[in-house]
Amino acid sequence: MTQLTTLPEAWGRSHLPSKVVLAVTQKPESGYNLITLEWFTRTSIHPPMFAISIGHSRFSHDCLEAHRYFNLVFPSLEMKALLSLCGSASGRDTDKFETGKVASFPGKLHKLPILSEAVANFECELITQVRSGDHNIYVGEVKYSWLNEEKELFFYK
Ligand SMILES: Cc1cc2nc3c(=O)[nH]c(=O)nc-3n(C[C@H](O)[C@H](O)[C@H](O)COP(=O)(O)O)c2cc1C
Numbered sequence: 001m002t003q004l005t006t007l008p009e010a011w012g013r014s015h016l017p018s019k020v021v022l023a024v025t026q027k028p029e030s031g032y033n034l035i036t037l038e039w040f041t042r043t044s045i046h047p048p049m050f051a052i053s054i055g056h057s058r059f060s061h062d063c064l065e066a067h068r069y070f071n072l073v074f075p076s077l078e079m080k081a082l083l084s085l086c087g088s089a090s091g092r093d094t095d096k097f098e099t100g101k102v103a104s105f106p107g108k109l110h111k112l113p114i115l116s117e118a119v120a121n122f123e124c125e126l127i128t129q130v131r132s133g134d135h136n137i138y139v140g141e142v143k144y145s146w147l148n149e150e151k152e153l154f155f156y157k
Contacts, residue, residue, distance in 0.1 A: 015038075016156065016157055017155045017156060017157045018038050018155070018156050019038075019074075019153075019155060019156070020036055020037065020038050020075070020083060020087075020154070020155075020156040021036075021037050021040055021052075021072055021073055021074055021075065022034050022035065022036055022037070022072075022073040022075060022079075022082070022083065022086055022115070022118075023035050023037055023040075023052055023054075023060060023070045023071065023072055023073070024070060024071035024073060024112050024113055024115070025060050025063035025064055025067065025069070025070050025112070026063060026066070026067040026069065026110070026112060027059075027063055027066075027091065028062055028063060028066035028067070031095065031097075032097055032112060032113055033059060033060055033063050033091035033096065034082075034086040034091070034096040034097065034100070034102070035054070035058060035059075035060040035086055035087075035091075036083050036084075036086040036087030037052055037053070037054075038156065039052070039053035039135070040052045040053070040072065043139060044141075047141050047142070048122075048141065048142040049124075049127065049139055049140060049141050049142065050072050050122060050124060050139070050140055050142065051137050051138065051139045051140075052070065052072065052137070052138050052140070053132060053135045053136070053137050053138075054135055054136055054138060055134055055135050056134055056135065056136065057134075058090070059090050059091040059092045060091065061136060063091070064126065064136075064138055067110070068125065068126035069109060069110035069112055069123070069124065069125055069126065069140075070112070070124050070126070070138070070140055071107060071112040071113070071114065071115075071121055071122065071123050071124065072121070072122040072124060072140070073115050073118045073120070073121050073122075074118055074119045074120040074121075074153060075115075075117075075118055075119065075153070075154045076117055076118055076119050076148070076151035076152060076153065076154055077151075077152050077153075077154050078117055078151075079115075079117055079118065079154060080154060081100070082096075082100045082102065083154070083156070085099060085100050086100070097113070102115060102117075103115070103116040103117055104116060107121070107123045107144060107146075108123065108143075108144045109123040109124075109125065109143045109144055110123070110125075114146055116148070117148075117151065118146075118148060118151065119147070119148055119151045119152070119153050120145065120146060120147050120148070121145070121146040122142045122144075122145050122146075123142065123143050123144040123145075123146075124140025124141060124142055124143065125140055125141050125143055126138055126139070126140050127139050127140060127141050
């Protein structure tokens with residue numbers, strides 16, 4: 001029987017399994033940050049675009065306000081521990097690249113790191129943004145795409 005309930009209860013029972021991604025951003029001063037994201041989607045075919053929703057309290061929000069680029073990373077099975085780290089620690093006090101021993105090389109666009117262990121990396125330039133309650137939706141145009149065909153995609157359960 002369908003019953004009226006709270007959002008957390010209905011959402012908690014209905015959103016998993018889901019795809020999760022990482023977004024790489026550049027810190028306002030120097031270095032790079034990583035955040036685990038469930039709230040993302042493709043929004044345009046021509047030009048190709050992705051939108052990501054970032055809470056105002058996240059360090060990644062400060063990073064995106066300072067540098068208008070992000071790299072959207074589709075993780076492989078081997079990256080489960082990194083997704084936990086990047087979804088719990090803040091870049092304000094943790095260097096997630098160092099703690100997570102992340103293997104990477106410079107991308108082509110803004111030279112943000114490309115994660116070698118990932119299935120896919122999409123280098124994006126921020127085009128527009130909109131406030132959505134306590135989050136900002138950042139829309140980025142994909143400039144370069146990378147694929148590692150040896151890797152299998154991770155799903156969050
Ligand atoms: C599975 C999972 C999905 C998440 N999805 C989002 C999201 O879509 N947007 C968001 O702002 N935070 C999301 N978070 C929370 C951030 O990843 C978390 O607060 C992180 O520590 C923020 O890092 P930062 O302060 O370095 O930006 C998610 C966390 C987990 C574990």
